[in-house]
Amino acid sequence: MSIPVVTVGQAQEDVVGGLERLHGPVTVVRRCAELTELLAACQSGLARAAVVADGCEGLTASLVDRLGAVGVVVIALTDDPDEASRLRGIGVASALSGVEPAALAARISEAVGRLGSSLKPGNPSSGLADPSAALRPVPAVPEEVMDTPGAGSIIAVWGPTGSPGRTFVAVNMAGELAAEGKSVLLIDADSYGASVAAVLGLLDESAGLAQACRLADQGLLDADAMLRIAAPVATRLGTFRVLTGITRADRWTELRAAALSLVLERARDIADVVVIDTGFCLEADEELSFDTMAPRRNAATLRSLELADTVYAIGSADPIGVPRLVRGVAELELAVPHVAPIVVMNKVRAGAVGRAPERQLRDAWNRYGPAAAISAFLPADAPAADSALLGGSLLLESSPESKLRAAIAQLVCASVQQKGRSSVFSSTARRRLKG
The missing domain is CATH 3.40.50.300 (P-loop containing nucleotide triphosphate hydrolases)
Known part of the structure; x- marks a missing residue:
């Protein structure tokens, strides 16, 4: 089944075109001009994944959290290693802006699958104080190593x-x-x-x-x-x-x-x-x-x-x-x-x-x-x-x-x-x- 995707950013044309030409695992259902429009589209149930091709500096843990609450994963495209590290810290998977469409689609599919498993009933890590708080998407890049929890x-x-x-x-x-x-x-x-x-x-x-x-x-x-x-x-x-x-x-x-x-x-x-x-x-x-x-x-x-x-x-x-x-x-x-x-x-x-x-x-x-x-x-x-x-x-x-x-x-x-x-x-x- 194809995964509905929304995108945002001025640099999205190549990304959108590449994903649409795949005719496979993902489908771009809306191109948004800014993050607020993307958030509204996701909260309406339109998408399962969001690709931020430009403006990823506007992503925060709270925003990612709200998207995770409605079952949407976030993939950000950036060539800055420091920004990629920051994004991992708030639960966002990142990829280089020149990533191949097939590789990006695979990452989207993997991230959606991981988030779906965390949404299953009875998951002990699900939050009670805020429905979205424990649902931050797990980074989908296999080579990325998550920080181990502290011992305190x-x-x-x-x-x-x-x-x-x-x-x-x-x-x-x-x-x-x-x-x-x-x-x-x-x-x-x-x-x-x-x-x-x-x-x-x-x-x-x-x-x-x-x-x-x-x-x-x-x-x-x-x-x-x-x-x-x-x-x-x-x-x-x-x-x-x-x-x-x-x-x-x-x-x-x-x-x-x-x-x-x-x-x-x-x-x-x-x-x-x-x-x-x-x-x-x-x-x-x-x-x-x-x-x-x-x-x-x-x-x-x-x-x-x-x-x-x-x-x-x-x-x-x-x-x-x-x-x-x-x-x-x-x-x-x-x-x-x-x-x-x-x-x-x-x-x-x-x-x-x-x-x-x-x-x-x-x-x-x-x-x-x-x-x-x-x-x-x-x-x-x-x-x-x-x-x-x-x-x-x-x-x-x-x-x-x-x-x-x-x-x-x-x-x-x-x-x-x-x-x-x-x-x-x-x-x-x-x-x-x-x-």
């Missing part, structure tokens, strides 16, 4: 609406891991109320994660760029880096799922452990909009949870926080089915739940909670927490003997030690992050 692990810290202590726990997790000698990158991916910078006392106006997403969208984010953007935070026991969150809630459109996926891929390359402070909302945005290609408000949260190796579900141990966590964990399991969260009760105190609070909470959870059991209890220590927040510091600095600090360290460091990696990579990543 990703921890996502999530919790339901309210103030269960997500950010405070995530920040102190990052500090404890750095104190253990790990190279750590802390990312604020909360699209509603980013506050990592405030908790750490950083005077940040630049929104590091938004910067990284912009570069990733353009295919320009590499390890060196990540290290330039991420702000270093030094403690007496170790140093970690931070990608700060958006400075205003209305900037959430800058955190696209496709770009964030690329940011997390790069983060794995430069850090032993990536800690993500996520937002609370798990609502599927497509239910709120008739335009399924519109930006997703909750894409950053859902994509972080999808790509995380470990997810901590943090709840407040009080009569309001416990029911919220019960409902929240059930919603989490529906929104991201493959996640098995580590349930953590925070701010545990007898005054909120009665005598023997841990036993009371565990009994209540076993009666009313979801299948996931409570894994840890973090004791309430208001003086220590207040002191840390007031000074913009971590518990390991302001209250090193705090029981809360010890509980967080035990929670995260024991888990990461079980997933330890080679000392060769760890030392290399540590030097890059601290350098």
Whole structure:
């Protein structure tokens, strides 16, 4: 069956003519003048492949993502090796502008076949936050070697609406891991109320994660760029880096799922452990909009949870926080089915739940909670927490003997030690992050 193809660019005549003369595997169904026209044609279901013969500098990860969502692969023609490398980074197959029509048709057929396999139901890599985000076309050039995924692990810290202590726990997790000698990158991916910078006392106006997403969208984010953007935070026991969150809630459109996926891929390359402070909302945005290609408000949260190796579900141990966590964990399991969260009760105190609070909470959870059991209890220590927040510091600095600090360290460091990696990579990543 012939594959319908649309083309774009002023230099398309030779390409179009060559493909049409083949009378075989591909058929040119429309010649577009610009990328916006090409996008409209593809979203109407007119084509399965797009050949960008000119103007490939306008291709971004988000645009390629939107095309992938409707089952369209992209082949760009360029003679610039640097541009070809950039295009590979955002999921675009490239070929020389003088490629033979038969060879180009073969590449189109191969790319369509690979994308088709990724669209099969049940594909574990398919995204939930954005229907297009995991469907970037696989480069169709056999000799091109894809970058191997980084060895770093990703921890996502999530919790339901309210103030269960997500950010405070995530920040102190990052500090404890750095104190253990790990190279750590802390990312604020909360699209509603980013506050990592405030908790750490950083005077940040630049929104590091938004910067990284912009570069990733353009295919320009590499390890060196990540290290330039991420702000270093030094403690007496170790140093970690931070990608700060958006400075205003209305900037959430800058955190696209496709770009964030690329940011997390790069983060794995430069850090032993990536800690993500996520937002609370798990609502599927497509239910709120008739335009399924519109930006997703909750894409950053859902994509972080999808790509995380470990997810901590943090709840407040009080009569309001416990029911919220019960409902929240059930919603989490529906929104991201493959996640098995580590349930953590925070701010545990007898005054909120009665005598023997841990036993009371565990009994209540076993009666009313979801299948996931409570894994840890973090004791309430208001003086220590207040002191840390007031000074913009971590518990390991302001209250090193705090029981809360010890509980967080035990929670995260024991888990990461079980997933330890080679000392060769760890030392290399540590030097890059601290350098």
